[in-house]
Amino acid sequence: MVFNYDASDPLAVITAAPPSETPEQKAAREEREAESRRISNQIDEELRLHKADLKKHEQMVKILLLGQSESGKSTTLKNFRMQFAAENWAKERASWRTVIQLNLVRSVNAILDAVKHPDADDGSKIPLTEKHQLLAIRLSPLRRVEEDLKRLLGAAANPVEVAVPSSPTRTVSPRPSAEFYVRSWEWQSFVEASQNRSENSHPRTRHEGANSIDISEIIARCSEDIRELWEDDIIQDMVKRRGLRLEDSATFFLNASERIAARDYHPGDDDVLRARLLCRNIVPLSWTSNLASDGKTLTWKLYDVGGSRTQRQAWLPYFEQVTAIIFLAPISCFDERLAEDPRVNRLEDSFILWKAICSSQLLKSTTMIIFLNKIDLLAKKIANGVMVRQFLPSYADRPNETKAVVKYLKTKFRDTARNYSPEPRTCHIYATTVVDTHETAQILVSVRDGIMREHLKKATLM
Template sequence: MPPADVDPLAAAIAPPRDESPHERQSRVLRELAAKQVSDDIDDILSRERQQAKRQPKPVKILLLGQSESGKSTTLKNFQLMCEPKAFRTERASWRAIIQLNVLRSVRIILDAISLASSSPDQPSPRSSYSSRDSLRPDPDLLALRIHLYPLLELHDTLSRRLATPDSSSSSSSEDAPTPSSLRPPPLLSIFRRRAGGKELAVNSNVAWKTAFMRDGSNRDSFSTDDVVDWDDAEDPGVLLHERADDLRKLWAHPTVHAILDRQGIRLQESGGFFLDELDVVTSQRYVPTDDHILRARLKTLGVAEHRMMLTDPNGSITREFRIFDVGGQRSLRAKWAPYFDDMNCIIFLAPISAFDQTLEEEPEVNRLADSVALWTSVVSNKLLQDTNFILFLNKIDILQAKLTSGIRFADFVASYGRRPNDMDSTTRYMRKQFVAISKDASPVPRGLYCHLTNAVDTKSTQYVLLGIKDMLMQSHLKQSGLII
């Protein structure tokens, strides 16, 4: 034990007493080299700090809203504007997601046919059919179901490949194919049961986009052939193309639509609906368009941060944007609070088309009512009193289709009363309700930017830019003392 007056740190770093001249020279050289590395790192950090001081602070945006409100589509709109090359290189993986969306729709239909043929049930409250209507599948439809069963196995294979991209046989063209029995199982949380089928949900930290991308996707000279492996023996497009005629017959069969209606299933309202475009998505060498990628549905779990440089069309804003996408399920909302600090803007998405739907996790809760309650909770939060809000009353295209089909808004929103059941009246009513909540519940007065948007509205990014441009100007004026 060293004496009390000896510095233990000095004793620990002191050179060995029996150190030879050669050893001392080597030690000194190592220490000098280590010090040089440390100094270089300090210089880099210092330059980065100085550069950060000269540049404007990044704009931090938080995307909020219930599950399936359109947050991922909004994020893809930003990526399409800011990172077009990266967006193009990801087409191969989005192609797989679209194929998975088609397969999931097929699974839902086949499950509905099986239910209708085995145990006819009472019609869903959302159905226009009475319990007296007989909707047993005919022999042709049952034969189609049997012929399309291989697509269910393809659905599960695609899901495993996306859930565990590192184990995918497509990760290297030189790797030998891994037998399905030896592949690692998907993550335990990867599937969530939904009515009529399973939905793939990937963790934000899983590099699922690499599952179907080839090495050539990183080259400066880019073409679609660089990212899609057309010779891949496991490419799901091959089987989808072979079954294209049967898929078209299935979706065109009148009994299918009657069965879905009887069970309250509306595939057209779901994210990732592509059955009306089977000719395109099942074609040989299919490559998704930007519009298809925006409509593709993939559920993500966890919190993801996306950084990008964004310039508005007039060139007046060139800033780094940091966009945080958080899960919208009720079980995940408790994790939102840590992201409320130091946010410049919150984009809140309320899918007003969901007025006749309930939450997946709590079927007794109306989705529109949940959005209203969630909006009230967020705008009244004192942690967010200095945060600007942009409100998207989203999915108005689906709302229009529902109203046109005869679904009455007042049947699900009692306070709507006897107002006309048309697009203009319902959207005006909902805008007024959300704006009033913001005015009454906000801890301090603040402006609100409110827009009607559809599920794949590429103009939504422009709305955000205009709103943020105004917000930054207001902030500068307040700092200058020109406004209070």
């Protein structure tokens, strides 16, 4: 008996015709086989179309965070990370301890520097007592700690650089020490490596300066003195009177100094959010989301670029194919001036920047979102009696109240978008305090949904 199949193919054995097949059976079998082939071809075609469709719908949303330096771009990015890339956020949290320690130590050293020098305005000396001098001596190890922390974050392969800080309008005191940059986000692996080395090495075998355990120990020993310095009336008066410009997060960390200086300190979400670390290279935050129930995915890429005037030249290449721009205007800065150009008011600079972005042909179909940011600081200034109209004459005799200022500025930004955009567009404006994670979380969901809706609308029209 000869079977008409290839015995080496197990599938052929199973599907071969039976040896004693009648002509009717043969016709019925061939009909069934033809039907199977037709169904199989149909499935193949459906699969091919599905694949093409998937490819077509592996869409990307590209968002740029823009705004002047210290407007809150990186803080907003951290909020996005916390909400949409939560796994990495949790993994990275421990390494932020080093950055937070640096933020705290820099502020303490900045205060110590400021009390050493007479006022730049009137040459007056601060009435320092013996207690202050003793505090300065006891806190002197923090100078070395600042350098060690910078080295830990920057590491030898990535030398640190400095940036010029901003200064306020009302006073002449610049921020006491220059800002600190790392060149890449690799700082996290440097810190982790140091933490591992610290745990595994004997102190006497180390020869490369203090490690994170040594540093934490020195800071812990200085904890009481840091608190005493910060709570001292003369020091507080000097910070206020001289307008010593500490970073916005400095007060937050100085108020929490005992908690941060503790040997077993673990940073919380709010601490990481407030920690400021400038980074030279731009790495987008990426995450994916499902577009709808049919399983199509959307890849999100969020870019955070440096905001100082010198860094803005590097923005242009990022304008290609931008889905949305989130523009941050820190409106509490109505009484401050730019570090890069002390002739320019910071709010004025935000308006100039916003106008330029709205006017751009390249961005004519980009979704525009504005965060009028630092509402908490605006409210504080107003509560302290700072008059908005003194710095913004067009505000005229409107009430010196946060709500009224926000409303006025919303209209200003909206009018600029309306008057300067090459094509009509909607502009979504939010009043934000991006250091408030809870409030920001709700805003980000609304922002995300808005961007997605507009993206899908445009994709359907194309």
